[in-house]
Amino acid sequence: MSPSSIPPVEIFRLSHRPLVMGVVNITPDSFSDGGLFASTDHALNHAFHLMEEGADLLDVGGESTRPGSTPVFVEEELRRILPVVEELANQNVRVSVDTSKPEVMRAAIAAGAVMINDVRALQMPGALEAVAEGGVMACLMHMQGEPANMQVNPQYDDVVQDVKVFLKRRVEAAQAAGIPRERLVVDPGFGFGKNQVHNIELLRHLDQFIDLGVPVLVGLSRKSMLGKITGSDINNRIHASIAAALIAAMKGAAILRVHDVRATRDALAVYNAVYDRGSARENASSL
Numbered sequence: 001m002s003p004s005s006i007p008p009v010e011i012f013r014l015s016h017r018p019l020v021m022g023v024v025n026i027t028p029d030s031f032s033d034g035g036l037f038a039s040t041d042h043a044l045n046h047a048f049h050l051m052e053e054g055a056d057l058l059d060v061g062g063e064s065t066r067p068g069s070t071p072v073f074v075e076e077e078l079r080r081i082l083p084v085v086e087e088l089a090n091q092n093v094r095v096s097v098d099t100s101k102p103e104v105m106r107a108a109i110a111a112g113a114v115m116i117n118d119v120r121a122l123q124m125p126g127a128l129e130a131v132a133e134g135g136v137m138a139c140l141m142h143m144q145g146e147p148a149n150m151q152v153n154p155q156y157d158d159v160v161q162d163v164k165v166f167l168k169r170r171v172e173a174a175q176a177a178g179i180p181r182e183r184l185v186v187d188p189g190f191g192f193g194k195n196q197v198h199n200i201e202l203l204r205h206l207d208q209f210i211d212l213g214v215p216v217l218v219g220l221s222r223k224s225m226l227g228k229i230t231g232s233d234i235n236n237r238i239h240a241s242i243a244a245a246l247i248a249a250m251k252g253a254a255i256l257r258v259h260d261v262r263a264t265r266d267a268l269a270v271y272n273a274v275y276d277r278g279s280a281r282e283n284a285s286s287l
């Protein structure tokens with residue numbers, strides 16, 4: 001495990017690109033894991049497995065944001081994630097916490113989280129302050145509507161421009177709240193209030209987000225956008241996920257949020273070997 005004593009911002013300066021962020025769901029109804037990780041032990045076992053597979057950091061979530069999911073109370077979300085975040089941070093694992101609630105942010109940061117991954121882009125009252133005071137990184141993601149209704153009838157004038165303008169405004173709001181640009185990451189939010197055409201458009205023009213001047217995080221792994229293209233069900237989307245990961249990498253993504261860490265790391269190693277974008281570590285095995 002790399003030392004987590006490295007300041008959060010260093011994540012992007014000391015490592016190869018794109019980074020691989022492994023997904024650890026601690027939600028009974030979590031989408032692709034079907035509640036396998038309902039307990040702390042299951043979650044920790046999975047987390048350490050993902051680190052062994054080569055994850056650069058993990059995204060720990062205690063509230064499912066699947067379409068139609070119902071919100072979880074603060075107490076329940078804290079009960080789910082804190083034991084996992086504390087143990088992982090103690091083991092020098094870089095942990096991102098997927099939450100929109102300021103109270104959960106503050107507790108997660110105190111427990112050792114180095115990033116807050118907010119699908120609501122720090123729009124909840126108190127969220128900007130929690131991250132600014134916590135001194136950690138933040139991922140600002142775009143979502144249209146709420147998980148309960150976001151897929152009912154998503155509408156955009158121009159999905160790429162509309163999402164880009166939203167993210168630009170959130171970056172500005174975060175900077176105004178005292179979060180420096182080097183602690184920010186943006187994310188178009190695939191599947192969060194987007195239909196198939198919107199999702200494809202966003203991936204095709206992902207490079208448009210680079211000029212926002214902050215790293216871009218992408219979460220495509222196993223999502224229904226890929227299932228619609230291949231006709232594969234949720235547990236058979238690894239090939240499509242790898243294809244999507246490489247497209248995102250070619251278009252400049254800096255972090256990939258994935259379920260299948262080893263497969264993604266291997267695919268990126270081939271990509272980096274050809275495009276020479278990896279760190280010395282990537283090619284060390286060939287010396």
Ligand SMILES: Cn1c(SCC(=O)Nc2ccccc2)nc2c(=O)[nH]c(N)nc21
Pocket residue numbers: 031032061065066098117118119139141187189190217218219220221222223224234257
């Ligand atoms: C927390 N979180 C999620 S959860 C949805 C999910 O994985 N669904 C899903 C997973 C597997 C299969 C089907 C759907 N997606 C993102 C993302 O794209 N970006 C950022 N930053 N955070 C995210």
